[in-house]
Amino acid sequence: MQEARFYTKTVDGVQCQICPHHCRIKEGGRGICRSRECRNGKLYALSYGIPCALAIDPVEKKPLNRFMPGTYCLSLSCTGCNLSCRWCQNSDISQVAPEETEYTPLTPEEVVNLCLKHSLPSIAYTYTEPFTWWEYMYDIAVLAHNKSLKNILVSAGYVEKEPLQELLPYLDAANIDIKSLDDTLYRNYCGATLAPVLDNILAMKAAGIHVEITNLLIPGLNDTPTHITTLCRWLSDHNLQNIPLHFSRYFPRYRMKTPGPTPTQTLLQAREIALSHGIEHVFLGNV
Ligand code: SF4
Incomplete structure (x- = not known):
């Protein structure tokens, strides 16, 4: 324990x-x-040392398109999430307790050795919310840096300042999932709030971390031109137009059975809006 x-x-x-x-x-x-x-x-x-998911992924799958492109990473996950998004795409491991999944006991040393054995240059803390298993992520990240491996965080960014600051020296890249620039959506659909997410993105950028952003577009919820424009304006207002922005296609999952998948045209339109607002790298995911 x-x-x-x-x-x-x-x-x-x-x-x-x-x-x-x-x-x-x-x-x-x-x-x-x-x-x-x-x-x-x-x-x-509770989930320290018992990852429920382990895989080798292209780094572009995180998604990170401007960080060590063409390489693979060891993707690792434990159960747990501090958000409760109704459309969660990984609810089978994020919205359950550690004892409700299968897992493989692995010490931080064993995780790093696994990475070295497969000649992988980085470890990604991913699939669920890594900050809910902060201690395990931190211990692995410290050992990984000692072996010149890179650490990648895939997160919703809903964390307090102190645990984030303590992790930052060991973090190399992050993909942060912004649900919307609408705080009401965060409260009504995710059981969280927007402001800490934005503050933490700024903190990561200030620390020199390579950051990319994902925005899952859900029809009728956060996919209007106004939603896209508000997100892009926040990026440009903070001189973050060079942050790679990934618009991702939604599929019905978990507690959201409707609407259907995001129309491809919506994603293409979002990309055009982002480019017209000066966002330099815009990608479409799940299409
Ligand atoms: S405050 Fe702690 S226990 Fe509560 S959701 Fe956040 S990480 Fe989990």
Whole structure:
């Protein structure tokens, strides 16, 4: 059992400080992400060392199109997410507890050795929300850097400043999934808020991390020209036109059975809007 970092004690349990939810967890209870539990007055990271998904992916699949193109990475994931997007494309591992999936016990050293054995230049923390398994990601990332491997974060970016800042020296690249520039959408559909996501993107850029952004376009929800324009304006207002922007095609999943997949024309139109706002690298995904 791995004791968690970033928590405080309360009269009847603990309060996790990893993400803006700041879950107050009573003895025997778990946080919203299902992967952090209070036992005997301490908080534990339940999914430490038991990844539920392991694969070798082209780095473009993360997606990262401007970071070590043409290379492969070791993709690794544990269960847990601090968002609850109704359309989650990975709900079978993100919206479950560690004991509800199959997993392979692997120490951080074994993960790094696996990467070296397959001559992979990077490790991607991906598929679910890596900040909900911060301790495991951090321990691997430190060892990986010691072996000159790169660390890639694939995240929704909903994390508190302190755990992010502690990870940044070991991070090389990130793809952050922005749902929309609409805070109401974050609250109503994802159980989160927008502002920390944007602040964290700026913090990563300020730290010199290579950042790319993904925006899953869902028909009728976040795919209008106004939505696209608002996102592009935020990028240009912060001189971030050089951040590669990926518009991704939505397919019905998890709790969203309708609408159907995003029309290709919507994605093409989004690309045109982004280019017209000076975004330099615009890609379409899942098409
Ligand atoms: S990481 Fe999990 S337990 Fe911690 S505050 Fe966020 S949702 Fe709650």
